[in-house]
Amino acid sequence: MKRILVAIKRVVDYNVRIRVKPDGTGVVTDGVKMSINPFDEIALEEALRLKEKGLAEEVIVVTIGPSDCQQQLRTGLAMGADRAIHVQTDAIIEPLVAARVLHKLAEKEQVMLAILGKQAIDDDASQTGQILAALWGRPQATFASRVEIEGGTATVTREVDAGLETLNVDLPAVITTDLRLNEPRYVKLPDIMKAKKKPLDILDLASLGVEALQQVQMVKFEPPAQRSRGVMVKDAQELFAALQKKGLV
Amino acid sequence: MSKILIIAEHDGSRLNQATAKCVTCAAAVAGAEITVAVFAADSAAVAAQAAQLAGVARVLRVDHPANAQPVAATLAPQLAALANGYTHVFGPSTTFGKDLMPRVAGLLGAPQLSDIMAVESATRFRRPMYAGNAIVTVEVAAGTQLVATVRTASFEAAGSGGNAPVEAAAVQVELPTHTRFVSVSAARSDRPDLQTAARVVSGGRALGSAENFQILYSLADRMAAAVGASRAAVDAGYAANDMQVGQTGKIISPELYLCFGISGAIQHLTGIKDARTIVAVNKDSEAPIFEIADIGLVGDLFQIAPELERLIAAAK
Known part of the structure; x- marks a missing residue:
């Protein structure tokens, strides 16, 4: 069966104003809205579209984390994923460990594609997809803005600093998604009801033979230095004078 | 002692300035011995430029026809093999480095720190998270290759x-054949490079169309500035993707950032907060951009941008 594995992460919602805890141990997450990482939603949307075009037969959505993450898996199922895998753990999961888990699942499920967001908007690491590709010994096409599957290969347009780059890669492969790849669908109420009946398997790290190795200690969180409000000018003439005074024009 | 290996970013003939910035970061690790590795089809010209960077102890050339294009799957096994004996392996936080370095980390089984913004010691660094809304001090155990x-x-x-x-x-490693470079469609521009420009003019969705961006190109050319855009403007098709500034686009630090019709979403601000001077023109006096702008002007950008251009021209 042609399967696509989509990894999603539960993160603080895009619209929440992030506050660092006064004791510097992290950011405030109590009572804060949590969502699927926006890039991962794009990854799932792309997988669903490939399935709808007949290029894949099954979309599996997976996450790693505490029990609350099942909310995001259910959202993924409501969007249209066929089944979900929850690798349940309360440990801090670094990208290397996440990639090891995904590698095990990619092999176990014999997937043709693993699609991930290009970064999670919480740690902004932008690592897991590339590490997965390294461990799996498969191609990677990161920061994708266009994906075409044909004859056992994927042609992927990537958003790079210089413009747009195109790679052609053999399948199976890892793709990470950029913002403009697609616009994820909205979930409808009947889909939420249907999602409750879809299979959701719960695994743990030990059953996959992966250890929750933590190599990076997060010693201290601090709010960023704030820029202060400057001066207001009233027209272009004054703006020009202010820039001239600073030697900027 | 720290031995730091830096991978050079280049276009085949010119060393990208991002490499020189990695050297400065590496030099902040006390007593570091810095090596720059240049992978190319023919690396002679780029290696010569890298050798001139102050603080570099040695430049390694890895010439191979497969290295003509910067394909991560091809470069990663070579860089991982070369990394043996080094305490740290650094690359720039550009799309080149972001693509390549985690693949190297994966092959080495080493932890990666993304977006180092400050060095506290050989094992302790600071990096941003949550679009720069939290600055985190991170530490790895001594003896961990990083x-x-x-x-x-x-x-x-x-x-x-x-x-x-x-x-x-x-470097004796087998190179994969599963990944083929097809093309790169760089938007050719005579303007300064957005990432290294001293001055940047940028626009948001308020520009209203790709044609209207001409107002900003014209002003930018008068100022010898690069042109950037907000995510909203890029999503709307007014500007190319390589012009996007912000959390998921380019992080820049020009002397002057002059933005028109950008409201100042947190994700955009994270891309510009290292700019020396931020100037904002917006018709909405409540726009969040004014909370961080050094100079603000409430008004119509379609009137102000051309007028500013005329004033600059008249003064020359």
């Missing part, structure tokens, strides 16, 4: 005046 990307906006480029020896390095 891979990192360097947030280029946080470091000045290393100066010239160095004269490091250049050596050819033999």
Whole structure:
């Protein structure tokens, strides 16, 4: 069966104003809205579209984390994923460990594609997809803005600093998604009801033979230095004078 | 002692300034011995430029036809093999480095720190999270080989005046054939590069169309500035993707950031907060951009931008 594995992460919602805890141990997450990482939603949307075009037969959505993450898996199922895998753990999961888990699942499920967001908007690491590709010994096409599957290969347009780059890669492969790849669908109420009946398997790290190795200690969180409000000018003439005074024009 | 290996970013003939910024970051690790590795089809010209960077002890050339294009799947096994004996492996936090370095980390089984913005010691660094809304001090155990990307906006480029020896390095690894470079469609531009420009003019959705961006190009050309855009403007098709500034686009640190019709979403602000001077023109006096702008002007950008251009022209 042609399967696509989509990894999603539960993160603080895009619209929440992030506050660092006064004791510097992290950011405030109590009572804060949590969502699927926006890039991962794009990854799932792309997988669903490939399935709808007949290029894949099954979309599996997976996450790693505490029990609350099942909310995001259910959202993924409501969007249209066929089944979900929850690798349940309360440990801090670094990208290397996440990639090891995904590698095990990619092999176990014999997937043709693993699609991930290009970064999670919480740690902004932008690592897991590339590490997965390294461990799996498969191609990677990161920061994708266009994906075409044909004859056992994927042609992927990537958003790079210089413009747009195109790679052609053999399948199976890892793709990470950029913002403009697609616009994820909205979930409808009947889909939420249907999602409750879809299979959701719960695994743990030990059953996959992966250890929750933590190599990076997060010693201290601090709010960023704030820029202060400057001066207001009233027209272009004054703006020009202010820039001239600073030697900027 | 720290031995730091930096991968050079280049276009085949010119060393990208991001590499010089990685050298400055590496030099902030006390007592570091810095090696720059240049992978190319023919690396002679780029290696010579890398050798001139102040603080570089040695330049390694890895020439191979497969290295003509910067394909991560091809470069990663070579860089991982070369990394043996180094305490740190650094690359820039550009799309080149972001693509490549985690693949290297994966092959080495090493932890990666993304977007290093400050060095506290050989094992302790600071990096942003949550779109720069939290600055986190991170630490690895002594003796851990570390891979990192360097947030280029946080470091000045290393100066010239160095004269490091250049050596050819033999790397014996099997290169994959599963990934083929097809093309790169760089938007050719005579304007300064957005990531290294001293001045940047940028626009948001309020520009209303790709045609209207001409107003900003015209002003930018008058000022010898690069042109950037907000995510909203890029999503709307008014500007190319390589012009996007912000959390998921480019992080820049120009002397002057002059933005028109950008409201100032948190994700955009994270891309510009290292700018020396931020100037905002917006018709909405409540726009969040004014909370951080050094100079603000409430008004119609379609009137102000051309007028500013005329004033600059008249003064020359």
